[in-house]
Amino acid sequence: MDGNDNNFAVWKKNYPKVDGDDNAALISSRGWTTEKISKRSGFICEADTCVGNLDPCPHAEQIGERFFTLVRDKRNFDAAEGACQALGGHLASIHSEAEETAINAYLKKNGNKRTILIGGTDSASEGDWQWSDGTPFDYVNWKENEPNGRSGDGDALKIVRQGRSGNRAWYDTSTDSAEAFLCAFESCPPSMCT
Numbered sequence: 136m137d138g139n140d141n142n143f144a145v146w147k148k149n150y151p152k153v154d155g156d157d158n159a160a161l162i163s164s165r166g167w168t169t170e171k172i173s174k175r176s177g178f179i180c181e182a183d184t185c186v187g188n189l190d191p192c193p194h195a196e197q198i199g200e201r202f203f204t205l206v207r208d209k210r211n212f213d214a215a216e217g218a219c220q221a222l223g224g225h226l227a228s229i230h231s232e233a234e235e236t237a238i239n240a241y242l243k244k245n246g247n248k249r250t251i252l253i254g255g256t257d258s259a260s261e262g263d264w265q266w267s268d269g270t271p272f273d274y275v276n277w278k279e280n281e282p283n284g285r286s287g288d289g290d291a292l293k294i295v296r297q298g299r300s301g302n303r304a305w306y307d308t309s310t311d312s313a314e315a316f317l318c319a320f321e322s323c324p325p326s327m328c329t
């Protein structure tokens with residue numbers, strides 16, 4: 136930016152925010168806004184001065200407001216949740232059919248593993264399912280006759296691919312039986328940014 140045109144501004148009402156951690160300006164259809172730079176979806180540069188990567192979070196997939204990363208490693212629930220927390224997130228929670236469809240598309244293009252551990256658990260109270268990120272357990276996609284508490288301790292939740300379609304259904308399962316696990320983050324983890 137050459138700084139010559141700072142008298143021109145079309146900020147949307149209530150912007151720019153000065154008290155948050157927003158650090159980038161965005162053009163929206165209703166005026167300029169601010170946002171955390173990690174959430175930007177694209178950018179416009181002045182000629183000859185642009186250095187950057189068009190994907191600000193290349194090692195995670197943005198779905199809605201969150202970023203998801205598949206870790207192709209077999210770990211039990213506590214170790215997988217710890218690995219996600221070490222990066223600033225949690226094992227993934229899922230809150231709608233649309234979100235699950237997008238997650239399944241991401242999993243399909245990342246190896247299409249059959250069994251994926253996510254953040255659901257009923258270890259605190261049998262049958263009382265909770266997400267490890269503390270969000271409401273407000274959507275389910277249990278397979279018919281699941282959860283049945285029959286696989287080991289049955290206190291973890293894995294999403295299992297149904298045939299080659301990429302569609303998945305949920306099973307309660309022992310805490311160590313999935314091939315990979317899915318982490319979710321509120322913003323792009325710094326280690327996954329460019």
Ligand SMILES: [Ca+2]
Binds near residue numbers: 258261262289291307
């Ligand atoms: Ca259980």
Ligand SMILES: [Ca+2]
Binds near residue numbers: 281
């Ligand atoms: Ca089961």
